[in-house]
Amino acid sequence: MIQVGIFTGYFPYGLEETAERIRELGFNTVQLDVTFKDMDLSTENISQDKCRKIRDTFRKHNLPVCCISGYTNLVHPDPVKRKANLAHLKQIIRFAGDLGSPYVISETGTFDPDSDWVYHPKNKTEEGYSECRDVIRDIVGFAREHGVTFLVETYVNNVIGSVEETLQLFADIHSPNLGLLMDPTNYFEEHNIGQMDKTLGQIFNALSDKIKIAHAKDVKLADSHQGIQFADIDADEAHALRGVGMIELPAPGLGTLNYHLYLDRLGRDHPNIPIIIEHLAESDVPRAKSFIDSKLLSTGR
Numbered sequence: 202m203i204q205v206g207i208f209t210g211y212f213p214y215g216l217e218e219t220a221e222r223i224r225e226l227g228f229n230t231v232q233l234d235v236t237f238k239d240m241d242l243s244t245e246n247i248s249q250d251k252c253r254k255i256r257d258t259f260r261k262h263n264l265p266v267c268c269i270s271g272y273t274n275l276v277h278p279d280p281v282k283r284k285a286n287l288a289h290l291k292q293i294i295r296f297a298g299d300l301g302s303p304y305v306i307s308e309t310g311t312f313d314p315d316s317d318w319v320y321h322p323k324n325k326t327e328e329g330y331s332e333c334r335d336v337i338r339d340i341v342g343f344a345r346e347h348g349v350t351f352l353v354e355t356y357v358n359n360v361i362g363s364v365e366e367t368l369q370l371f372a373d374i375h376s377p378n379l380g381l382l383m384d385p386t387n388y389f390e391e392h393n394i395g396q397m398d399k400t401l402g403q404i405f406n407a408l409s410d411k412i413k414i415a416h417a418k419d420v421k422l423a424d425s426h427q428g429i430q431f432a433d434i435d436a437d438e439a440h441a442l443r444g445v446g447m448i449e450l451p452a453p454g455l456g457t458l459n460y461h462l463y464l465d466r467l468g469r470d471h472p473n474i475p476i477i478i479e480h481l482a483e484s485d486v487p488r489a490k491s492f493i494d495s496k497l498l499s500t501g502r
Contacts (some may be wrong), residue, residue, distance in 0.1 A: 203468050203502050204475040205417075205493055206267060210234030211483055213435040216255060220262040226486055230267045231259060232414070232477040233300060235293055236437075244289040252299035259301065266301035267475040268352065268382075268414045269293060272439045274310035274317045275336045276329070276360060290340065297349045304413055305344065306352040306382050308439075309333050309361040318442055319429055320358040330369070333360040338374050345378040352413055354382040357390050358445060364388065364407050371411055381411035385463055386420035386456075391447040394422050397459050401466065409470045417493055418480035419456030423449050434482050443480065452481035454492035461500055468502025 209231050212219040216237045223231060233255070235242050240251060259266055271293045273286040294305050310333070312323040323329040337353070344351040353370065355361050361370055371379065385404050393400045423444065430449070431441040444450045453460070467474060478489050 202473065203415075203464065203471075203497055204230050204267070204473065205478070205490060205497070206230035206232060206475050207478045207486065207490075208232045208234055208270065208440060210236065210270065210436050210440050211434075211479075211481065211486065213238060213483075215239035216258050220258050220264060224262040224264055226490060228264065228490070230475045230477075231264050232268050232270060232306075232475075233259070233266045233302070234270045234437075234440075235300065244285070244292050247292050247296055249296060249299050252296040256299060256301035268302050268304035268306055268477075269297055269300050270439075271305040271307045272317075272354075272437075273307055275307060275340070276310045276312055276333050278312050278314050287336070287340070291343055294340070294344050294347055294349050294351070297347065303349050304352050304380070305349055306354055306414070308354045308356050309337065309359045311359050316429060317438060318356065318358055318445060320445075324358070324360045324362075329360055330366070334370060334373055337370065337379070341374055341376050341379045345376065350378050350380045350413065352380045352382045354384060354387065354416075356387045357448075362387070364404055367411075368407060380413040381408055382414050382416065383408070383412040383467070384416035384418065386416075386418055386450055386458055389420045389448060391422065394420065394448070394457070397457065398462055401459060401462055405466045405470065409466075412467075412471055412474070415467055415471070415474055415476040417453045417476050417478045417489075419451050419453050419458050421449050421451065421456035423447050432480075432482065440479065450480055452485055452489050453478060454489060460493075460496045464496050464502050465500045468497075468500065472502075
């Protein structure tokens, strides 16, 4: 049966309180954000002792870590910023075993200098793809050395955003240390959101064998064109994102994603996979979990 988890980053507290609050809500796994109010986890201050303390705290609360957030812009156009981004990601990969999971996740990024989620023309060029592929190849090699599998989370505005681009990446980097974070909402744009079931089928038919972890948020067409939208919550940009342009990305149950089809296909192909709830405020977590639980009951997954 599919396991339901949540990002730790939606709970802006110290380590112990974060674990307590998540367990009280009935979750049985977490995607770990390596940030807590009572710990210095900046790149140079991540240590084995701190990582094992984090891992053991969640284990003691019956919340095994299924995967680890390493989200960063892999292709930031400022070379100094890109170097810092990649150094932090590699530090998380280095200590992933001590944090409790062999899966570390990041989006591929964008050449936009101001946001990790805004489209830039270079993203969809051969030059942009090649640059991104080479960065990911290096990360995958580093991950292999540390017994880690690097999971790519695609997003339409990033360098790797479409099904075709995702397939090309896996064809170019053929390694057991590269996997996919499945979030079908990240593949929807204005041109295909009206073909929900067909698009979901295409996504799973092409990519299902690459999937290691899944996400649960939602998608819907905006009433009018919007800029980049962020929620006013105490969380980083990745967690606060709520949409760009004509696409909104709300919490699960607040959009038009065919969740019955999504969960049925996910559970059929990956019976025990963790699905991680996202794109919500802490106050909305009980509703979102109830929604996912009800859909899993109705599908038998």
